[in-house]
Amino acid sequence: MLTKRVIACLDVMDGRVVKGVRFREHKDMGDFLELAARYREQGADELVFYDIAASADKKSVRRDWVRRTAKALDIPFCVAGGIRSVADAEEVLNAGADKISVNSPALERPELITELAARFGNQCVVVGVDSKRDGGAMKVYQYTGRAEKTRESGRELLGWLKEAQERGAGEVVLNCMDRDGTGEGYDLEQLKAARAVLSIPLVASGGAKTPLHFVEAYAAGADAALAAGIFHRGEVTVGQIKAELKSKGIPVRL
């Protein structure tokens, strides 16, 4: 049986793990190596490392940071941050990442998804999507790592998800910006809408605080649910979330 995954997320800016609210006012949360090792110990099913400012700063995630973190892990490791080409992706994978995640660069040039899938297989290519409600619409945002550079990409959420899947994405991480850092729970409506158009795995992101939020995300069709702030601040451990999930009948790896 396939378990539901609990993913710990490291948003890294200028070499430190940070966390904001709705992608703004980032506060320092600690050292990425220390946190990576802690979440591995706590039983995280996967670790994601986002160099959140890389795309906005026209840079690419530092290979030595990826290398050092990868060496400390024996669980899956996904890396994002300004990966703009097959060559960038190859370097990041060679540094020890198992999957690469593209967000702003895929919006700049959607063919990137196709190229990465052809070279590494679609299971290796994650597309991260930052979505924000705008009246009744769900819009995709870009360069969200730096508040002053954040902009609406001109794409509507479901259309972009379908295109990403057709181009060869192997997984989607849906970051609902309005919920980020709020602790109000995942945006279940957006998750359901995304699930309805996707046949690839879907990862919920943004708003988690309690075990119930995870249960709701899985019920809405997410295969995995990601959280950051609650783990960084020590409000709850990955292990505590998973134990609660198990007691509620959700299959998890303990």
Added chain:
Amino acid sequence: MIAVVDTGGANLASVIDALERLGAAAELTKDAARIKASPRVILPGVGNAADAMKRLASAGLVETLRGLTQPVLGICLGMQLLFESSTEGPARCLGVLPGEVARLKGPLPVPHMGWNSVKADGSEALLAGVPPNSFFYFVHSYRAPEGPWVTASAEYGESVPAVVRKGNFSGVQFHPERSAAAGSKVLANFLKS
């Protein structure tokens, strides 16, 4: 020195890191002589079957790999390459094992991505000392054919071969290098084999 065959795909570094955690020295290589001389060979890989076979062919490694007599472990795509062919490409593969690798049927999400429990028939040396129904990390869209070579399986809407074996050749569909303690045990068993 364990030879990790350079299939040009991803996950090469994480396999070497995992071996190093077990105290085994490993090198990434596409040198036929070094591969032949190595006491253990790992054929890793995440990627596309046709692409990987093209790389092995251009490095002149197809016959070398087919003829190996020391313990060989294929991981994920590396396991799939042990079969005759794959519909991914399509590709002609190494043909150590018979049959064709084909896409997962669905309707569950494909790729099959995440931690799945594995049921073994008890005879598989790679799983010695691993508690029954342990979880391993899978990430793949294609599956090996069923047959007497399958020694452990995962259930994902259909039965998915998780470990295969023929003589000195073995393969795992999951990623032992990213499957925490259970995966580490599998690699340790391979190093002892």
